[in-house]
Amino acid sequence: MSKKLSMQEQLLKAGLVSSAKAKTIKTEKHKQQQAQRHHNVEVVDEAKMWAQKAAAEKAERDQLLNLQLQEQARQKEIKAQIKQLIDENKIAFDSQHAEIPYRFTDGSTVKTLYVTEDLRTQLVAGKLAIVRGGKNYELISYETALKIKERDATRILVLNEAKAVEVVTDDPYAAFEIPDDLMW
DSSP states (O other), X not given: OOOOOOHHHHHHHHTXXXXXXXXXXXXXXXXXXXXXXXXXXXXXXXXXXXXXXXXXXXXXXXXXXXXXXXXXXXXXXXXXXXXXXXXXXXXXXXXXXXXXXXXXXXXXXXXXXXXXXXXXXXXXXXXEEEEEETTEEEEEEHHHHHHHHHHOGXXXXXXXXXXXXXXXXXXXXXXXXOOSOOOO
């Protein structure tokens, strides 16, 4: 039966370490063990220290990666919720009978959506909103627009707030109402 060789003996046999170097390493290790036994001296094991440091760094990297993955999953979930809200609550209208252009901005470009007179009135009054739903623009109710705005405000393109009308008693132009549905 062959005897198992220690690491030191294997290195000596392979010629990777000289016998003098192996002997000095063995005596240093023996001295450390003696000092630890007799004097309760804590010997710092550098390999163990480096291994613990590497493990701590790996745990930190893993934690950051996990947070990034969670954030990506949360963003994906929010997009799916917005898509579902738009698909379930969009207001269908016949664009062939819609003759009134309603212009709004999407970023730095002016877009036109053809609507009916009733839909335009509701848009101006703040009862409807225009959202970006994929490649199209959709009309949704004010309440649904608020739900979408909580998740991602950039998807809301037009959301008019209902304005309270102020009445001034001494105003000479009070009889002349300013139309807030001017077409441009």
